[in-house]
Amino acid sequence: xxxxxxxxxxxxxxxxxxxxxxxxxxxxxxxxxxxxxxxxxxxxxxxxxxxxxxxxxxxxxxxxxxxxxxxxxxxxxxxxxxxxxxxxxxxxxxxxxxxxxxxxxxxxxxxxxxxxx
Numbered sequence: 001x002x003x004x005x006x007x008x009x010x011x012x013x014x015x016x017x018x019x020x021x022x023x024x025x026x027x028x029x030x031x032x033x034x035x036x037x038x039x040x041x042x043x044x045x046x047x048x049x050x051x052x053x054x055x056x057x058x059x060x061x062x063x064x065x066x067x068x069x070x071x072x073x074x075x076x077x078x079x080x081x082x083x084x085x086x087x088x089x090x091x092x093x094x095x096x097x098x099x100x101x102x103x104x105x106x107x108x109x110x111x112x113x114x115x116x117x
Contacts, residue, residue: 004098005039006087009080016076023074027055034106036087038095045099047106051079067107 010033011019022028030051037044050068057063057070073079086105092098099108 001091001093002095002098003039004036004087004090004102005041006084007035007037007044009034009083020076023053023076023079025055027059028053029056032083034083034087036102038098039088046109047102048109049106067105069105 012031012033013019013022019030022030028051032049032051034047034049035044036047048067050065052063052065052068052070053074054070054072069083071079071082073082087102090098090101092101102108103111
């Protein structure tokens with residue numbers, strides 16, 4: 001059995017201080033890039049997700065969104081802890097098993113690509 005490993009998160013915001021400030025707003029929406037690989041191995045694949053806080057949902061009233069996370073958090077460390085815990089508990093017999101599980105929740109960098117064999 002192998003496990004996924006969250007290597008890093010890119011918030012698409014220039015610096016960590018600005019991320020903290022964004023999370024303090026009553027409503028926020030972030031686009032994250034997650035670098036996820038196999039535990040104990042080098043390398044990763046990119047997965048993408050949106051993060052909406054409950055304030056955003058209340059303001060918009062209606063949202064149709066795929067590959068997204070809804071949170072009631074305003075602390076960056078808590079957000080990272082929850083994402084890391086979720087990702088690092090995904091397991092499978094092969095890396096492909098793990099990717100297929102992660103694709104249910106995150107948009108994979110190779111989604112909709114056609115591979116020639």
